[in-house]
Structure formats: C-alpha cells, structure tokens
Amino acid sequence: MHIIHFSDVHIGVENYSKPNPQTGLSTRLKDFLDTFDELVDFSINEDVDLVVFSGDAYKNRDPNQTQQREFAKRIMRLAQAKIPVFLLSGNHDVPHVFERASSLEIYKTLEIQNVYTADTLDIHNIDTKNGPIQILALPWIRKSNLLAQRVNLEGKSHEEVNLQIQKTIDASIQQMALKLDPKVPAICSAHVTIFESVTSSEVSMMLGSDHGLYTNQLALPCFDYIALGHIHKHQVLNQKPLMVYSGSLQRVDFGEEKDTKGFCSIILDPKADVGNRIKDFKFIDVNARKFKTISVSIPDKELNPTKTIIEKIDSEPIEDSIVKLDISASSDLDAMIDYSAVKNALNKSYYLVSINKNISEQTRNRIGDIEQNHLSPLQALELYFKSRELSEDRIEKLLKHASEIINQHNTEPDQ
16 A cells, blocks of 8 residues: 655745746635645556545635635646545644634535545545555544633743643544554554654754644554654654654755755555554655855955955855855955945845845054054055065065155145
8 A cells, every 4th residue: 555645835935036937826726736746646647545634734824815726736637546545634724713614624515536534533434446445534633622612721920831732632542542453454544743843943843832742642553654743844653553743845944955856755565463554664855945054254355355255146056046145354345345246146046035244453563562453554565465465576576656645645745
C-alpha cells in the first residue's frame, strides 16, 4: 500500500510577489501551486493508494474564491484518478467560532467521491486499491471545542488552558486507540505541536505558546505511521512507529531559507503484523522557490567596496531566488558604495526584498600620541595608504603625484 503524506500548503501566502502580467494573479500563488502540482503528478504517475493531507490548506480561514478554486482543482485531479484523499483541518482552516464551517468542509457537504474530510477527533475507515486502512484524525483543537464540551476554563491562565487541552487530547486518543482493529493498517493524521520538534529556525517547540503533545503521547504501538502537520520543517520524530512532520511544500519566508521542501512517500505491507508494516519511507523533494541571504562584510582596507559587493552578488545563483543583501561596513566605506550599481547587479534576482546596512563608525588612527588632524596632508595620505596595505612602490608613486598637485595648488596666484 503506497501512501503520500503532505501538509501546510498555505495557498494565499503572497509576500515577496508581483502580479503575473498574463493572469493578473500573484507570482507567489503560482509558486505554491507549482509545488502542489508536483505532488499531484507524482501521486497519479505512481498510482498511489492514498493521499493524506495533515492540515493548513490556506494562509487564513477565509480564502478567496480563486484560492479555493485552485486547491479544489488539484484535489479533484487526485479524486478523479480514483485515489482516496484524506483532508484534515489545521489551525489555518478552522474558524474561531465553533459553529462556523471550516474552509475544507465544502468537500464533505458536496459528498465528493474519494475525498474524506476530518474536523473532529474520530476514526475514519477508507477502502483503497490494496485494502482497507484506518485513520485516526486529530485536527487542530480549538479552545471553543472544549467549551462546547462543557470543560470549565474560566479563570485559568494561558498555560493552564494549554495543559487542559493537552490532557483532553491525550485521554481522547487513548480511548480512540482502543477501537482500532490491529488486523487492519492504522495511521494517525494529526495537526498538532509536538514539543520535541523544532521550527525552521531550530527553536524547540517547548519554548512556544501552542498547546501540544509529547512524542510518547502520540507514538502509540497501534499506529503504523503518524502523519504530522503544523510545523513547516520536515523532521522524523520517532522510528517505531514512524512519526513524521512532512513540512510545508513551499518556503514562506527567510526563516525557512535552508529547509528542504517536499512530501513523504510511505509503502506498507497490509499483511504484516502491526509494528512491522512499514517497508519503505522516502522524502520527495519539490522545486520550491529559493530564498537567499547574501552577506558581505567589507574590510576597512578595501579600496573599491562596490566592486567587492558586486563580485559577491555575481558569485551567487540568484536568478530564481528571493534575495536580501546584508552589507557590513564602516561609515567611511559606506559613503564610497555606489548603491545604484549594487541594485543593478541584483536585478537578475527573482525578487529583491531589501538591502540591509550594518554601518559602524570608524575609529581614527593615531601615530604615537599625534592625531591624524595634526598631520600634514602628505603625512595623512601616507598613513591612509599604509592603512590600506598598499605596496611601498605604489605609495611612493601616489605620494609623488599628490605632492605635485599640492605644490601646483600652492604656487597658483590668488584669483
């Protein structure tokens, strides 16, 4: 049985974009749809048995009609290829108000063949080409869900509310797990924070403000695979059972600059015993939009800082990248930089976000106890040339020319 696991599509993220002149739509919308298409094409070409989506279809809870249309097109391609698609609601899909519909609920309302949705904690039994599979769904749990269950949260702190949600989820999962048939493959699709996970910035989720679970609360032996969503960084948190964040399909911002992006391919043997069914696991890379930070630190002795910056830019493959440039230099060197030329060199990038300057004040040099402003012009020039580590021959020639200019100026009659 071949299963595809993905999450966090986030259609509607349009930062660092420009209008497509042909369609009028955001160029970043195309980025997100292109990587989604890679997953759909792979699934159809490989004739997979099941596609599991673990939450966050859109950027926000109220996607516009265009965003909904484009997401639906791709889900329908899978469904029409007779591939069951399981859609779990994430925190970006569910409204704050309990009775409002989620952005994925329309699929359930229309009863579209081969499309299954889940916005409550429940078990779903799905028939595939290679037999049945059980999916325990753990969508994003809202505070309003607990209030509807008459859980008293009045007067509780944020930490106490999160702890109550954690206890409620843990108890519910334990109860649901007892209902699973050990003779049938079982996976869990969960949109949740696992405290041992890390973000794209390598920050532990133990430091976050989300409610969540620990690995051992979800990595139960009744599951063959746990398909996680919510954290954008792909990571494997447990081996038996295999517990994985697929990560997002597309980079959202510079915090994800170094992340690999893609989806998970899982092959399991339905005839094997629980705990021994996983036969193959692969992470499939997609061609996500690249983000590139170019950092240039200009040495104080640099004579041509503009050239140094442009050479650094030219050494980077930025044609398909969203770029920001960080320049560190002294105030004296900053005044020498031709920023128009620098911007021209960056024009070949897909999108230029910013040129950031970290400028430091330059400390005046001294010779013994004599400050530069007590030196003669030629002495000051010599000191400057030496600070730039020019050769003695070069300094001698430059001082000779400087002396001629100074003498010529001094001998000219006053106007």
